[in-house]
Amino acid sequence: MKPAKDFLRRPFTTRVPELLVQSIIIGLIIGMIVSIFRFVIDKSIHFLYFLYPYLAAHPQWISLYTIFTFFICILVSKIIKPYLLDLSGSGIPQVEATLMGEHEVNWFPVLWRKFVGGLLVSSMGLFLGREGPCIQMGALVGQGFAENIFECSEEDRRLLQCAGIAAGLSAAVSAPLAGVFFLVEVITHSFKPKECISALGAAASADLVTIIFFGTRPCLYLPIAKKLPVHSYWSLITVGIVAGLMAYGYQRSLLNTKWLFSKLKIIPMQYHSIVPLLLVIPIGLAFPHVLGGSHYLIDSLFHNPLIIQEEKLGQLSWILIPVVFFLLRLIFSMISYCSSIPGGTFMPILVLGALMGTIFATVFIHLGLIPTDNYTNIIVVSMAAYLGAILRAPFTAIILLTEMIGTVEQVLPMIMSVFIAYLILALLGGEPIYTVLRKQMGFK
Known part of the structure; x- marks a missing residue:
């Protein structure tokens, strides 16, 4: 029977702590970006709850608001036109395609355009969710840090993109475990310990930032009074x-x-x-x-x-x-x-x-x-x-x-x-x- 040294790795030779620190840093950045995104959309929707009843009571202003709507359409078109394929929809199919090697993304132009374009259309009251864009922005931040800050290998770049995906969903709905499960079940279709640990680190740090912005109350707090018999x-x-x-x-x-x-x-x-x-x-x-x-x-x-x-x-x-x-x-x-x-x-x-x-x-x-x-x-x-x-x-x-x-x-x-x-x-x-x-x- 062989001793422990033949089975255990030598101390301080694993790269997991380094990867985890990088994931946590990425999660904090994503948490900040997504929290601002959430905050602006929430305030805009609350403003619409005041604006539309006012327009209904003062119909002479509806034509002016319609002109403003055309202006928003033109502005959004200018933002999304250069990267239309990357910016349309939630961005999750594009993230899948990137991880599968079917697509390449220029991360920074797509990131800021997704942020600004998503704010503009969502703030107009369209029936859109913030979660998909947050997931894509998370993946883009992970890619950007991997390429330009940490200068990672291709394998580690993918791990940090995955961590960004989990952090994006976590920050969007204040649900870190759901961010990891979404990554595993919907995006990668695999459970790899290193991938999940880095994703959980990023998701937790992103959620920490949202707690600072929005408090500890769950994102959609629906207390159940009684159990179903x-x-x-x-x-x-x-x-x-x-x-x-x-x-x-x-x-x-x-x-x-x-x-x-x-x-x-x-x-x-x-x-x-x-x-x-x-x-x-x-x-x-x-x-x-x-x-x-x-x-x-x-x-x-x-x-x-x-x-x-x-x-x-x-x-x-x-x-x-x-x-x-x-x-x-x-x-x-x-x-x-x-x-x-x-x-x-x-x-x-x-x-x-x-x-x-x-x-x-x-x-x-x-x-x-x-x-x-x-x-x-x-x-x-x-x-x-x-x-x-x-x-x-x-x-x-x-x-x-x-x-x-x-x-x-x-x-x-x-x-x-x-x-x-x-x-x-x-x-x-x-x-x-x-x-x-x-x-x-x-x-x-």
Whole structure:
């Protein structure tokens, strides 16, 4: 039998501490960039909640605001035109293509253009998420530091890009574990200890910065009052099946909408943003609080359930209102994402899941199938099932929702619904959405 020295590495010969320090530095930088990004978007959306009611009360100013919208469209087109392929959409398909060797990115021009362009379009109230752009900006920061500061090898450059991806999602939603799971389950499809350790270091340091900016409260704090009773677990099967079917419809709709926009030759691609920028004006005038990603709509659905407003809303309005909002959010989020502008799909998907959950919960409660106190449980489970199926990333969805809402009470119900939805999507032929978007973009 051989002694320990024949099996253990000599002290101070591993490169893991050096890589971890580099990842932490990258995470701190990404946390700062993303926190500013989040802060500006949040303040802009709050301003729109004041602006649109004012415009509705003073319609003589709408024409001036429309002219301003055209100015924003022209400005965004100037920003994105030189790197249109890199800047359109969430940026996650481009990140995948880069890591697979299908695409090369000039990191700094794309980074600042994604930051500024994403702020401009998101601040106008389009139904876009900040998470995708934050993930891409994280990967770009990792690439930039690896190439220009640390002068890493090709292998270490890839590790730091991966660390940046995890840090970007972590900072966007204050969920460091979800950032690592997203990297492993959606981007790399592999679990390598060195990659995961560096990703966790970057994600944790990025989250630390967001805590300084926004405090320790979870990003989407949805406290669950009571656990779902065991005799109501049958409802999770219904939620999972419907979420899987709707997730497949979402994938087909998104891919076909992108294909339709590619046929829109009358407007140059860099000016496609004019379509959602003009359409958002009547939406904002009618329903200002549905604008943006939107964390605020989910919070409103959670804390002001339609089930308790039945007398105020009238017969059947308790179900028609969330259905109308679901269709509105679905259609306009497709238009917003597919119009060649910087913006993601994470939060819009979660909003759609929350609206689905509202529909499920109100129906179940009116039929006397679940207790009224479990209205919120169904909303959270529906969000996880819908996101997990569309991404085909069940672990990411469960961990993400657990960290975002700030409770572990729903883990088992989420697991059940997410895996049922995942199975339904797989049976129908659905694929991981970012993978098929990358293929649709035609990288070589």
